[in-house]
Amino acid sequence: MSMRESKPGDPVIAARGLVKTYPMPSGDVTALGGIDVDVAAGEFVAVVGRSGSGKTTLLNVLAGIDRPTAGEIVVGGTAVHELKGSRLAAWRGTAIGLVFQFFQLLPTLTVAENVMLPMDLCDTFPARQRRARALELLERVGIREQAGKLPSALSGGQQQRAAIARALANEPPVLLADEPTGNLDSATSDSVLDLFAQLAADGRTVLMVTHERDVSRHATRQITLADGLISSDVATGEDREGVLS
Numbered sequence: 001m002s003m004r005e006s007k008p009g010d011p012v013i014a015a016r017g018l019v020k021t022y023p024m025p026s027g028d029v030t031a032l033g034g035i036d037v038d039v040a041a042g043e044f045v046a047v048v049g050r051s052g053s054g055k056t057t058l059l060n061v062l063a064g065i066d067r068p069t070a071g072e073i074v075v076g077g078t079a080v081h082e083l084k085g086s087r088l089a090a091w092r093g094t095a096i097g098l099v100f101q102f103f104q105l106l107p108t109l110t111v112a113e114n115v116m117l118p119m120d121l122c123d124t125f126p127a128r129q130r131r132a133r134a135l136e137l138l139e140r141v142g143i144r145e146q147a148g149k150l151p152s153a154l155s156g157g158q159q160q161r162a163a164i165a166r167a168l169a170n171e172p173p174v175l176l177a178d179e180p181t182g183n184l185d186s187a188t189s190d191s192v193l194d195l196f197a198q199l200a201a202d203g204r205t206v207l208m209v210t211h212e213r214d215v216s217r218h219a220t221r222q223i224t225l226a227d228g229l230i231s232s233d234v235a236t237g238e239d240r241e242g243v244l245s
């Protein structure tokens with residue numbers, strides 16, 4: 001079943017028995033010890049925990065960047081653990097939007113061209129529509145006036161907003177973010193988290209890995225990992241409707 005054929009009410013992300021081990025000279029190291037998790041449309045989930053708890057490994061496995069040693073992952077009806085090679089890359093290009101701590105914008109492309117790049121790579125929109133769509137997304141994240149500049153001319157917060165616009169380029173139903181505020185000051189971090197909250201309020205599924213534990217004002221749910229296992233999973237915050245009206 002393809003991602004577009006998910007049944008109403010099904011979780012957008014469903015993981016069962018996720019195990020990830022890494023072989024080391026001294027023996028296998030377990031990063032994920034058997035995790036079960038469901039995430040619904042419109043949830044903004046913050047995954048927290050100490051360094052080495054398995055946060056980034058979980059995100060990478062859910063995104064298909066890394067393969068689980070055992071377990072199953074279904075995202076929007078697609079069995080991600082069964083995909084390989086070009087099929088996996090094609091799925092990730094349209095189903096998942098990725099946001100990273102260090103932005104990873106291409107320095108020789110303008111901001112608008114960076115946002116257009118996923119559309120060019122996946123051929124998701126007609127070429128004549130791509131720039132207009134990029135400008136609409138930059139408007140959505142509040143930096144349309146920066147469209148013609150190179151990333152080096154933008155502040156850290158503006159670069160992260162450009163990276164979020166790029167992650168949204170192919171209309172993915174799921175946004176995965178790895179420490180997206182780790183390079184930002186507190187005020188800028190709050191504005192980026194508010195943007196994630198609004199995206200979730202609009203129906204997108206957002207899962208964010210973060211060292212920050214005070215996310216209850218933004219996220220709707222907080223999952224805490226410890227030693228590769230879920231130690232707590234609690235609802236947080238308030239109704240997100242109208243956060244950024």
